[in-house]
Amino acid sequence: MDQPRREHQGLQTPDQRDHDAHDHSGHAEHDHHQHAEHDHSGHAGHDHSGHAGHDHSGHAGHGGHDHHGHGGHAGHVAMFRRLFWVMLAFAVPTVAFSGMFAMLLGYPLPDSGPVTWISPVLGTVMFVIGGRPFLTGAVDEIRAKQPGMMLLIGLAITVAFVASWLATLGVVAHDLDFWWELALLIVIMLLGHWIEMRSLAQAGSALDSLAALLPDEAERVSGSDPAATETVTPADLRVGDVVIVRPGGRVPADGEVVDGAADVDESMITGESAPVARTVGDRVVAGTVSTDSALRIRVTATGDDTALAGIQRLVSDAQASSSRAQRLADRAAGWLFWYALGAGILTAIVWSAIGRPDDALINTITVLVIACPHALGLAIPLVVSISTERAARAGVLVTDRLALETMRTVDTVLFDKTGTLTKGEPALVGVAAVAGRDEDAVLALAASAEADSEHPLAVAIVAAASAKGLDVPRASGFRSTVGTGVGATVDGRAISVGGPGLLAERGAHPLPATEEWASHGRTVLHVLDGDEVIGALALADEVRPESRTAVAALAKRGVEVVMVTGDAQTVADAVAADLGITRVFAGVRPEDKASTVRALQAEGKKVAMVGDGVNDAPALAQADVGLAIGAGTDVAIASAGVVLASSDPRSVVSVIDLSSASYRKMQQNLWWAAGYNLISVPLAAGVLAPIGFVMPMAVGALLMSASTVIVALNAQLLRRIDLSPERISA
Template sequence: MNELTRNPADRHDHADHHDHASHHDRSDPADHTNHADHSSHSDHSGHGGHGGHHDHVGQFRRLFWVMLVIAIPVVIASRQFAMIIGYPLPQWPWLVWVSPVLGTIMYGWGGRPFLTGAVSELRARRPGMMLLIALAITVAFFASWGASLSVLDSQLDFWWELALLIVIMLLGHWIEMRSLAQTTSALDSLAALLPDEAELVSSDAHGAEQIERIAPADLTTGMTVLVRPGGAVPADGRIVDGAAELDESMITGESRTVRRSVGDQVVAGTVATDSGLRVQVTATGDDTALAGIQRLVQQAQNSSSRAQRLADRAAAWLFWFALGAGVITAVVWSLLGSPDDAVIRTITVLVIACPHALGLAIPLVVSIATERAAKGGVLIKDRLALETMRRVDTVLFDKTGTLTKGEPTVTDVVGSDQFDADRTLALAAAAEADSEHPLARAIVQAAGRKALAVPAATDFSSSPAVGVSATVDGHRIRVGGPRLLAEMGRQELDAVAGWRERGSTVLHVLDDDQLIGALALADEVRPESVSAVDDLHRLGIEVVMITGDAEPVARAVADRIGVDRVYAEVRPEDKAETVAALQAEHRTVAMVGDGVNDAPALARADVGIAIGAGTDVAIASAGVILASSDPRSVLSVIRLSVAGYRKMRQNLAWAAGYNLISVPLAAGVLAPIGFVLPMSVGAILMSLSTIIVAGNAQLLRRLDLRPR
């Protein structure tokens, strides 16, 4: 990687300019996303490993619907439920076994994810929601069988409660997993940057050169490969023949192509845009720079997924609260000389301690918030983003493609004494009309925006590292960088020095042998960037810019936008280190980027935000994706985070508050004054609690996420 960033500033001191007609021949990495249908669901050690693939979401969906169908006869045939609602049950002998038999199926089949999750939590010594659910359904299961076999009091017929508990909790987990499912894999997308096959250069028995197509995985150090114009480099290596402009943006973040020739190092995944190369392989497989980025992404994703969920913390406290209340209830009622009441009260406490509302409190908010966000152009992939973004005090923006448009734009034009600026631009556009180079397109577009009359050109030619030329109205018009002037023996115009100081690319225009003008091109700042930075400052958030571009370019953009800190000429691995350094200052960091080089930093940040127009890898590595390229959408994410977290807290407060009140009442704390919470009232309160939680979450749909 050192060779790539050897002299970043040098890249802006010249304007190696040539035709990029073959640039569009390379395949779009986005075409590879169809196979990356994985969901890297973050750590679920406390959730029974109900993992991270879309198939698991489908399994929970199917399990929910099957259990819902089975739950209907279980609830209707339950004696206790019929008594609570007040309808008579037919006196069919077999009817009394409907709830026990089907309830047992529900416990063993529908309850299995919670039971296995409880085992995982016990092994990890981290009690949470799964253990709380497993405790409730297990106690309800055995108590209900005791009541059905007349071993225990008939009041302990909890088959209906067991069925509803399993169904509602399955619904909550299905909603949660569906909202968290990811459609791309960062590592698959990184691998997709490599070509499907490499062209190995070798010699036959007679010494004649031959080309053999092999898989990049079969390459070994020392082999020589052919990289055709528009093709991707299959492995890290050193150029042994040829010279070309390489698109290294997916690795370095540079917004322009870089000239590479014999002896220079090239990196796997970069693209030769104009000319062919022969590259001797120096690193393959896990030793390549791209593989290094893969490891950084994987490590950062694994480390960020260990954060504890808000609902798990509440569930852990409620588990110990319920267990303690159950033990105290059993001891107190036994000491009072009422062993039967002790059993009834203890079991009632343990069953009622698992609130339906708590199981839905977070998943409902996450689901509705992500749905609402998607309609506003914000895709939330990481559930932790809803909690974390509200605490962000530092936003780290990648420059290219995020604060800027990631493409060159003509910013200044100057003409000589004989030619005005418009005539200079029109002639340059005429000469560049047949070129597909990004700088050429920018010049043609600039002339179009000014509605200039661009004359027709003939006899177009391109000279790598020098420029282009064409015949316009009988004159030979040349457009190029410093090397063109050197070849023609001309001195640049005085205005050019100021352009170069602020990091612009400078192209000179010659009419035959006469220098008639010059153009400055730079990566255009998004008009919304200044507003986004100002809004973040009003919230007391520090704004930092990071880029692989040279210091003059970075400073020029930073001055226009008003960011607080600038990190320039930063390599990909240093971007992740920069995030870590900011976190070491006890800052909560949100990283906003769009390139492969941003992926490790996106994954390392407390919240990774990818611009939707960026690469698949950046999108897959981030927790939040902005469908638009408007940096003001970061403010929308903050508003969503604040509102979503507020709803989570409200729902958790209601769900936990229900427990804190109902459990002591069910335990008989008011028995001395003659009041013990009946199971029927507890059931009604549970249902009411669930309805209130669901209704409160629905209010998130009113949130306005449009950029302001």
Template sequence: MSPHHEHAGHGHHAGHGAQVGLGDHGDHADHGSDGGHHDHADHESDAGHGGHHGHEGHGGHEGHVAVFRRLFWIMLVLAVPTVLLSPMFADLLGYGLPDVPGITWVAPVLGTVMFALGGQPFLTGAVDEIRSRKPGMMLLIGMAITVAFASSLAASLGLISHELEFWWELALLIVIMLLGHWIEMRSLAQTSSALDSLAALLPDEAERVEGDSIVTVAPTDLRVGDVVIVRPGARVPADGTVVQGAAAVDESMITGESKAVRRSEGDQVVAGTVATDSGLRVEISAVGDDTALAGIQRLVEQAQGSSSRAQRLADKAAGWLFWYALGAAIIAAIVWLVVADPATTLERVITVLIIACPHALGLAIPLVVSITTERAARGGVLIKDRLALERTRSVDTVLFDKTGTLTRGEPAVGHVVGAAGLNESQVLALAAAAELDSEHPLARAIVRAATERELEIPAATGFSASPAVGVTATIDGSTVRVGGPYLLEEEGLDPLEAGGSWAEDGATVLHVVRDGAVIGALSVSDEIRPESREAVDALHSLGIQVVMITGDAEPVARAVAADLGIDEVFAGVRPEHKADKVAELQERGRTVAMVGDGVNDAPALARADVGIAIGAGTDVAIASAGVILASDDPRSVLSIIQLSRAAYRKMQQNLWWAAGYNLVAVPLAAGVLAPVGFVMPMAVGAILMSLSTVIVALNAQLLRRLDLSPEASIAALR
């Protein structure tokens, strides 16, 4: 790497939390490394293992997926004999039970076991909902299975009519509800914790200076006042002040600034940042909870906590149905007691309460979520938070992080100008020859540009790098140097006029000098993704406002925004203020989707109504977001919005089917048509219940047809 480039101000991609250092030291400039720009390219493959988002009704930790899966399979095995050997089910289908002593007790015994084991999560959830005075799905299910159990047990013991024996219905109820909850839990399984990922930014060990010796200690053992050595390419273990040395420090994971910043004696450095080109001695000024990184951790924690309280649609519907069923049962009890005997009244009330159980409602949302999640994953979209997906349909503002999201996050040669009779190609070929042995990202950008233009790069010898000045090499007997402003100063030369306007647009300007004369200049800047313009235009066509946020300086931000037609820009924003900018937009009444990939984006991703992590981002960004894009194509944001809208339509249709069945079946079960001679038998109610479940399941399957490719999303808008 060429240290002059660091002076010229270039740093790494803002999003990558695991860069290794760059180690050009004088003549040994060729042994650096670019710092792992793709360290995180494979995160999407790891996502979805870890935790559990937690069902609001009954607590949340990663064990729930396994609990519901295990319970479902055990209950399914028990349900088969319970249903087939239930006398009522045998009557319904018209077959007789085998003439075996005690056969009629198989269903009651297994049904009781199913109620106690399989019903336990629902009964616990029902108690929680009663305590919190928020009736919902769990109370509705709990009520139905309790009534079915009590009625069936009383019928089996001969205390009430044998027609009120519903062991088969109880078994099916428990199995279907466990299946719904297992599907739901699985679709909510979370990826690794954002907070663990933030902690991973700290180095595993620190080198503390003790007298004349250097001792390796854990960062947690450091105390304020300790002096540590940070070697080239190593991470700063805790916040502190530089007491010796100078280095270009990559602070992108903390500040979002895409250029490395020169830090020398007296300057502050932050835990987790990387000294790219040379070593530093740092006196520790803050450790543990007092560091900037810990502050970001707290912001992520708070924002994650605050965004998980949204009430689910199905729970609301279930809450309304609970009161509806209870009201219908009470009215039915009063009316039937007046017009009939207590046995008939009991039969009607039990029929109402069991029919009210939301078979289809229990599957309506989980099935849509599960198919949506699976469909999305095949389309390169990983959904971690169902609530985020639900909210995406109403997003009216998309806030893009600049570096690595709208731009590639890696430097590219923009302009080349020749002087002293040389054309652009000749200048670029000479610059590439001088930079060939350097590992710095800017050097590689120059070599890549020359290669892409198929230029012949001449052979160079005697490569050397001078800290903060530039590289020098001998080409065809001439001394060629490439560097920033210090190189011109050292040579006593004036910059080319064109460089001034490039610098105003935020580009890094490098001059090429041959035998003491300026022969050309190049501008190198973060390249805008070709898809970004299409994404911005498509979002505008949906009536969505596009805002850009960046740690970069105003000129850089304005140049990118003007190029892409972005509505609003927040430039020079530090990470702790990114979440504030999201809040500012929300205070204006906007529903905000934040799209980013860096650690510095994590609090903002968590704070936004919808956090969308671009796939090449860091662990932290991925863990803080509700939605993760496997690709780094910004057009994929459209796919998510369209998927969210389609999923919401399906959820609404399913809720209407599921709840609609209840709205019609409950009054019929209560006997509203008894005056005209129709009282719905329990068996018919059960068949209708199953039918509504089948309709809901088939309707959800239609989501599989959705094409989530960015191209299809753009085409759908045309």
């Protein structure tokens, strides 16, 4: 199974690389002997297929106004940010010198002179420049016959603009001077769209980090002379070129090995921390690292055709996904448009019918202007922006907003075992020594012999000796042998460490204690002094300490935890018992994991699948919510709606908590925003006129502003949510 990427990979000293050229082959038995935890079968072929499990259609913004098709999120962020600040500078004098605003606050303004033209002139500039995105969007919505937010905003600012000019020129009553309202409306809506674009673009840092995986330069073989090379950028490479990747270097483009053999760190693609042997005829992927020796690679894909570009494309597409709550806001805006238009027409008819045409004009225009929902324009963008920021700080990349919203309804979390609940890397779990030998002494000798190896099993043995504070003597004459193991001279003694091939070569027998280890799927290595077996070591995939907390915390929230693994039932049961998991699917082949998800869904469960690799991709796509843990693979990212940058399973709990909190805020804000319109529009239309009350425009504007402030403050409360894994307790 797959393993999360480690920060230190690829950072080796030349000495370590030299040792690696020898030691991996000697551990052939280590990799395959009695090692049930690691299921690599699904890596064959490195499937980089696209993701069909989620609809990543372009986010249509508000009512069909496409924010994403013209230069990406970054361009729109810059545009709305620039427009907002410029329009804010225009809005201050426009509002300050507006007669209606001055009357509202009670400060005097001249009745004539140049001052009276400040608001009309600046207001016109704001309408033409600041209102253009909304007017353009309104036209798009009319053409698409899908009225929504843009049409509602466009209607309000157009009516306010025309009425204000008519009032300024004395054609209609002074009560219809809405310059200040026009200015505030444009500024607030620009702010809302800026925030929304920024929230969509925030996850772009993930794309930057993916792009950084490519090397700055590539060493290309020039001409027919295999020894002649030239340095070029990866962008200059063409299909068919042959490049040389030195030890510790990154592969610049997808290709096929034509010369050499090396262990390649493919954690970026497969999530597997253990380097994978690659030799002539094998495929390698851009961004992966040759850990121990040089390779010659014939380029088979460059640029946008590489797997790395595919990852970037998938994440970028997923970021454009629209959320259910956003679509609800768009639908609400569409309903409000017809509501406002109907109320305006009805107002005009009723007031005209009772013989008060002046009131009909004033009240109708007031209805159309104040019906524009300032708060509705901010309700969702603010919550999305803050929740995205909070998620990013907690190491959670939300690639599909709908997945985040759905997470609150999940009642079953299906964890893949290896690399998710466990570390996916070997750790020493047992030491046995023959009579007369000390276990610590056996471990120290084994660590000494393995010290010059970078193999994961060797690293685990050395780490265990170091953790115990053992004195590891310096070894010399390090050697490794294919199919047997490694050996070195330690204090004048020939110490060897290896699997069954080593025992067969020396005519030795395994220790009795190793039978139980093997039955539990442990990797067993024997330690020999000359031809004499002096002890044995058991290594197994280490359970993450935080997994216990995560399982308990999910159970506390009423979420059932289920584990799926390709391991034997005995191995799976041992891990499940350790973690407190009562339901286990063991012996599941990679291609059958999606069937496991379907089986749970058939029971009526809402399933979240947590996995980290190619093997998990079908299951991630099948699940109601897919979570790729530990950065995962390109296919895992494609199949997952949420990517957990860390390998901490407690992050799953944080996603559920964030989902519940953010959805709650979205619903509250939508009710606040829509509630203002549902109440203020009838009052402005004069529904209470029979008892002598018609809501003045100034009061409606104040209520509108109050609604916006309430929505903004309510969204800010999300910042108080603590999503750190440390706060989660069992």
